[in-house]
Amino acid sequence: MNVTENEEEYRQFRKGSHEQIISAEQKRYAQVYTHERITENNDTNMNRQTDDLLEQILNRNNMNLAYKRVKSNKGAGGVDGMSVDTLLPYLRNNGADLIRQIRERKYKPNPVRRVEIPKEEKGKYRKLGIPTVVDRVIQQAITQVLTPIFEPQFSENSYGFRPSRGAHDALRKCKKYADEGYVYVVDMDLEKFFDNVSQSKLIEILSKTIKDGRVISLIHKYLNAGVMHNGVFEKTLVGVPQGGPLSPLLSNIMLNELDKELERRGHKFVRYADDCMIFCKSRKSANRTLKNIIPYIEGKLYLKVNKAKTETAHISKIKYLGYGFYRYRGICKMKVHKKSINKMKDKIRVLTRRSNGWSNEKRTEKINQFVRGWVNYFSMADMKKLMLETDEWLRRKIRAVYWKQWKKVKTRFKMINKYGIPKWKVHEMACCRKGTWRASMMLNCVLTNKEIASLGYMSMTSYYLKVRVN
Numbered sequence: 001m002n003v004t005e006n007e008e009e010y011r012q013f014r015k016g017s018h019e020q021i022i023s024a025e026q027k028r029y030a031q032v033y034t035h036e037r038i039t040e041n042n043d044t045n046m047n048r049q050t051d052d053l054l055e056q057i058l059n060r061n062n063m064n065l066a067y068k069r070v071k072s073n074k075g076a077g078g079v080d081g082m083s084v085d086t087l088l089p090y091l092r093n094n095g096a097d098l099i100r101q102i103r104e105r106k107y108k109p110n111p112v113r114r115v116e117i118p119k120e121e122k123g124k125y126r127k128l129g130i131p132t133v134v135d136r137v138i139q140q141a142i143t144q145v146l147t148p149i150f151e152p153q154f155s156e157n158s159y160g161f162r163p164s165r166g167a168h169d170a171l172r173k174c175k176k177y178a179d180e181g182y183v184y185v186v187d188m189d190l191e192k193f194f195d196n197v198s199q200s201k202l203i204e205i206l207s208k209t210i211k212d213g214r215v216i217s218l219i220h221k222y223l224n225a226g227v228m229h230n231g232v233f234e235k236t237l238v239g240v241p242q243g244g245p246l247s248p249l250l251s252n253i254m255l256n257e258l259d260k261e262l263e264r265r266g267h268k269f270v271r272y273a274d275d276c277m278i279f280c281k282s283r284k285s286a287n288r289t290l291k292n293i294i295p296y297i298e299g300k301l302y303l304k305v306n307k308a309k310t311e312t313a314h315i316s317k318i319k320y321l322g323y324g325f326y327r328y329r330g331i332c333k334m335k336v337h338k339k340s341i342n343k344m345k346d347k348i349r350v351l352t353r354r355s356n357g358w359s360n361e362k363r364t365e366k367i368n369q370f371v372r373g374w375v376n377y378f379s380m381a382d383m384k385k386l387m388l389e390t391d392e393w394l395r396r397k398i399r400a401v402y403w404k405q406w407k408k409v410k411t412r413f414k415m416i417n418k419y420g421i422p423k424w425k426v427h428e429m430a431c432c433r434k435g436t437w438r439a440s441m442m443l444n445c446v447l448t449n450k451e452i453a454s455l456g457y458m459s460m461t462s463y464y465l466k467v468r469v470n
Contacts, residue, residue, distance in 0.1 A: 053212040056145045058099050066140035067091065070133060070245075078132030079113045079228045087133045098134070105214065109135050109222050112241045114229035120339060127195065129227055129241030139222065139246040142215070147249060149209060154252060155259035160273035161248035167321045168469070170272045171334065171380055174279075174320060177268050178332035182279035183315050184286040190297070191306035193274040194242040194251065198302040199223045202240070202254050222246065248273070254301070261296055277320060286312035323381060336381045344374055344390075352397040354404045363401070364456045367394075371458045380469045387461040398457060399447050400440035419446045 056062065070084065077083045082090065091098075101107040112129030119126055131139065147163070154162065159170035190196070203220060210216055227234045227241065240250050251273060258276070262269050267289065268279040278293070280286040290312055297303050315325045315332065324337040336344075350356075351367050358366065375387075406412040412430040417423075429446070432439050453459065 053145060053210060054103070054214045054218070057141050057215065058102060062144055063095075063099075063137070063141050066137045066144060069140050070136045075133075075136075076113075076115075076130055078130050078135065079110055080132045080134075082133050084133055087137070090134070091137070102138070102218065103214075105217060107218070107221075109138075109225040111226040111228045111233060112243065114227050114234075115243070120343065126242070128243040131222075131225075131241070131244045135222070135225075136245055138218075139244045142219065143245050143249050146210070150249065150253055150256075153209070154256055155263060155271070157263075157269050158252060158256065158259055158271045160271065160275075161252060167272060167377070168380055170270050171321060171323055173270045174277065174315075174325070175332045175334065177270070177279040178315050178325065178327075181281055182268050183327070183332075184280045184283050185313060185315050185318050186278035186280065186286050186290045186293075187309075187311050187313065187318050187320075188276040188278065188290075188293075189306040189309035190274045190276075191304040191309075193303065194247070195239045196302075196304050197238070197240050197251075197254055199238060199240075201302050202250060205253060205257060219246070219250075257301055258297065261300075262293070265292075272321060275321065277318070283312060283314075322378070334381045336378050336383050336386060340378070341386065345393075347374075348394060348397065352394075352401055354401060360401075360455070368456070368458045371460055371463060375460060375464050376467055379464065379467045383464065384461065387464045391460050394460065395447075395449060395452050395457075396437075396440050398452055398455075399443040400436050402447060403436055403439050403443060416446055419451075421445060 067087070071087065074084050098107070110132045112131050115128045115130055116125040117128060118124070151162070157173065159165045159167070159173070199220070202223070203216060206219065207216055222244070223240060224236060225241070226236050240247050240254075255271065255274065255276075259269075259271060262278065270277050270279075278286070278289055280289055290310065294305050297305055316327060318325060319337040319339060322337055322340040324335045326333055326335060347370060348367070351363065351370060356363075402415075403412075406415050409430050412432075413426060416426045416429050425445075429442055432442060434442070
């Protein structure tokens with residue numbers, strides 16, 4: 001397989017491409033549907049004469065775009081240890097054989113590599129499944145062909161991992177509903193969504209649209225590929241491994257069934273991945289809605305509602321996509337949720353650790369990168385006061401970093417003396433025996449706000465005022 005250099009085509013693809021990490025599924029509903037519906041030898045849902053989806057997937061241009069996407073995303077390797085950097089030589093030598101195996105249904109995906117990342121709740125982890133780079137290319141190729149097919153079927157109230165849609169769009173819809181008086185919310189939490197998805201139910205839904213049994217079979221193989229964890233192979237008869245390019249699309253296909261049911265019942269709702277909020281005008285209506293929708297989710301979709309985290313509440317009590325909401329003169333406004341603030345400060349503490357071994361230039365780059373990303377995401381929130389307070393705290397953290405670097409009295413005297421303050425003051429500061437945090441306050445007269453800015457550090461307040469969404 002040769003990789004073309006059609007950059008315009010690639011840019012057009014990137015514009016519409018999307019992906020994300022979501023969550024897996026549970027063994028509770030593993031036997032609800034039999035996997036015999038679609039097997040290697042079952043051609044019930046296949047019409048090769050009228051449907052050539054597999055050929056579209058294996059098309060040279062489509063595979064080239066898939067490679068470029070995987071290459072640009074980088075990421076860690078899978079169980080075979082192959083890196084993105086060695087992917088191209090492998091595909092050049094083995095691409096033709098790989099495609100032949102897929103066509104002949106002889107290709108067997110590798111198990112995903114289990115990675116656990118901590119959640120906001122202490123002691124809890126999100127399970128990710130990292131496919132091999134070769135499998136990521138194939139999954140990406142499948143996603144590129146299936147996305148235009150399924151997109152027209154998706155609800156206007158679904159915003160996660162879809163082209164030209166994002167979290168800000170979902171939040172605007174939430175605000176719209178609240179401004180219309182729908183201020184009571186069913187905050188739906190699906191327990192370990194990706195771990196609980198019934199593969200048979202998912203295959204059944206896919207088969208309504210995809211009539212090429214070869215494609216169904218290939219997707220089914222990825223669902224059943226298994227997991228390698230600490231050198232031990234684990235079967236995956238239930239769930240969709242979270243972490244591959246195909247996972248976000250499959251999650252939307254599965255949850256689109258919930259979207260259609262909510263629309264059929266006339267509900268106002270917003271869904272981003274597996275985070276769903278249903279809007280009502282009264283608490284009584286919200287409670288009734290929750291009671292009535294649970295049987296459908298658990299009885300028809302074979303998913304599990306986390307009743308401990310699912311609640312009905314006024315929108316001012318809800319955290320959604322990191323944002324909080326409040327009402328001011330009858331208008332819904334947005335703020336940064338307290339948990340998101342704490343998470344942001346924890347990240348800054350990590351970035352300002354002296355133990356990370358970074359140079360001052362590297363630290364400046366890392367902090368600025370984080371500031372830009374965080375402020376851009378929360379640009380819809382009213383947070384000028386928060387940014388002013390955070391800037392003050394961050395500058396003090398930076399001063400603490402420099403104080404730690406000037407460890408010896410001799411070094412402190414030399415560095416502080418550069419700033420042209422009286423000798424007695426230099427001597428007093430250099431010989432200070434206060435702790436780092438208290439000493440950092442003393443450095444205000446040396447490392448002023450202007451001086452810190454000259455070192456290259458961004459002001460969160462200034463950047464927020466520049467990019468905020470009114």
